[in-house]
Amino acid sequence: MKWILAYWIALSVVVLAQEKAKELTVTETFDVKGVIAEPVRKLAKPAMLPQAGEPQLLIFSSSLEAQEHVRQGFAMIHASWDFEAYRHFTTAVQVDPQCLMAYVGIVLSLTSPQHEFHEQRAKAYNRMLTLAEFKADGEFYYPESERMYAVAIAELVANGLGNSLRVLKQLANNYPNDLQAQLLVTYLSRGGYNALGNPRVTQRQAIARFKDLVKQNPEDPMALNFLIMAQAEAPYGAVDFKNELLPLALKLTQMSEGKVATWKSLLGFIAWRSGDAELAEKSFREAIALFQQWQEANKLGIADNPGLVRAQLFLATVLHAQGKTKVAAELVASILKVKIVSGREYSAGALTLKWCGQLMPFKMHLEQGKLLSAKDSLPKPATTNRRDMDPYSAILLAYKLYANAINAVEKSDVITARKYHTKLALILSDMQKMQAQVSQSYEFPYFLPVLSALVVLHKELTAHISEEDGLAYNWYQASIEAQSSESRLLPPEILFPIEYRMGLYQKKVGKKNQAKESFQKALKRRPLYLKAQIELDSLNQ
Structure with missing residues (x-):
């Protein structure tokens, strides 16, 4: 019965939209092709994937087909499949160029400032606001809920999360039965985890709210997905x-x-x-x-x-x-x-x-201790001149310097290791200064995690060099604390937990109990890291 009710409600929206479409006269001409990137324009219509679920949104459109593609587009966004979401939204605007929520979806699916299709996002953004602000006979043409979605996404793009969240909270308050709005507000309000890996108050509140929404909507995969996503990247031990x-x-x-x-x-x-x-x-x-x-x-x-x-x-x-x-x-x-x-x-x-x-071959060889193979596996940088260095070349040089330094340490050549260590510090300093410039480029979402990993490796390298000075423990601890939580969208930059390296050092200096603790912590961070388990088993024999 639920789907029958939803169908008749959607059909009534179609009839209303068809009647009001006669009133809609937007003075500016608009070519819908402008919001559809060329690689997408040549594709067939995307297939529906009902198994992903669909938010129960009343889409104001004279086309049932457009409504379905908009709902499916939002389902794809929540499933972290932005490209497929974009395809559904662009299909919707081709069927109904006046569908406001389709433009909202296009902007949302291309939200990243560095997105390849940023020109299409800009055109969709302007079209979205034009439709949201349109009035007929002195009254707004589109429903308040859709206009609020448009304003919230516009604020997100133009002014950041804070302003967007305020609008979404008002939307969720005005429309308590809009599950998507409830989930978005809860997800964007979560506070994450503190430096000790404990959930902040707002994070605990968000998880409790998600659990309530899942309980209220037990057959809706969208609600369950949000509950999982809100915790999937938690620091180890927090969940x-x-x-x-x-x-x-x-x-x-x-x-x-x-x-x-x-x-x-x-x-x-x-x-x-x-x-x-x-x-x-x-x-x-x-x-x-x-x-x-x-x-x-x-x-x-x-x-x-x-x-x-x-x-x-x-x-x-x-x-x-x-x-x-x-x-x-x-x-x-x-x-x-x-x-x-x-x-x-x-x-x-x-x-x-x-x-x-x-960069994966380098990381795999590095984890195995095959330093020469690691260096040989790196792509050739565009330049080795620090003054002209692009972000990717800087990353490649930094990895090479790290491998050289570790190689020198293993050969007990501490003087050479310190030279590479100093050069690596200079490159890291250059990369820190690059951040503002790189933040405007396509590569920023990828550059930042690698930079963070190199900071960890530099501290770990300092620990190696400091073993004879008695300062190794402090530097290993600093590198452990600098590790980032795991990302569900990008594979790890470092293929070994630093706790494992700490355990090897403690074992080397005869601190067996401390080494056991470190190997146990390594397994908590990376439960599948076999080498830590082997070391722990050997110490327990």
Whole structure:
């Protein structure tokens, strides 16, 4: 009965929209093709994926087809599949160029300031505001709820989260039955975790609210997805991944019949953090298969399929941590054979391949202690001149300096190690200064995590060099504290927990009990890191 009621309500909206469409006269001419990027314009209409669920939104449009594509677009956004969401929204505006919520969706799916399709976002943004402000006979033409969504997204793009959140809170207050609004407000209001890894008050409140919404909407995958996402990137120890989040992630994939690729990847991520190697590997492989099927069915390239690259690299991470390095290396090699179509170098897929894929061999060799192989695996930088250095070249030089320094330490050549250490500090300083400039580029979301990882490695390098000075413990501790929490969207930049390196040092200096504690902490951070388990077992014998 629920779907019948929803259908008749949607149909009544169509009739009302058809009647009011006669009143709509926007003086400016608008070419809807301007909001559709060329790579998307040539594609067929996207298929519906009902297993992803749909927010029960009343979309003001004279077309039932446009309404369905808008709802599906929002479902894809909540499932972290922005490209597919964008396709649905652009399909909706082609069917109904006057559909306000379709433009809201386009802007939301292209929110990142550095997005490849920023020109299309700008045109959609202007069109969205034009429609939201339009009046007929002195009254606003579009429903208040849609206008509030438009204002909230406009504020998010123009003025940041704070102003946007105020509008969304008012929207949620005015329309308590709008589940999407309730979820967005709760998600954006969450406070995260403090420096000690404990949830802040607003984070606890958000989780409690999500649980209430899930209880009220037990068959809605969107609500369950938000509950999982709000905790998926929590610091280790803050959430019981195995007993709390993993059952939820399993339920989400069951509700979606295992057909949503991004949710399969999410399950793999949660299983990885839970220490379930078999489930993590299985889930990532299934996600890869789904992404590949989707890519082939839609005749797309890797430029528009970053989810595939991420799933493959996460799978390689799982395999490598378990000692299946040969299989992981073969997988990474196959990823790097993929070519990017000319003109799509700043697509999400191309940037993920460049910043995550091309650096993966280095990270794998580094974790194994194969320093020469690590250096040889690095791509050739565009320049080695510090004055002219671009962000990617700076990253490559920094990694090379780190590898050289560690190599010198292992050869007991502390003087040479200190020279490389100093050079690395200078490059890191340059990169810190680059941040403001890079923040305006396509590469910023990828540059920042690598920079953070290099800061951790620099501190860890300082610990290596300081072992003879008795200061190693403090520097290892500093590098441990500098580690970031895991990202569900980007594979880890460092393939070993620093706690493991601390444990090796403590074992070396005869502090057996402290070493045990460090290896245990390493396993809490990375439950699948086999080397830490082997060291712990050896100390327990």
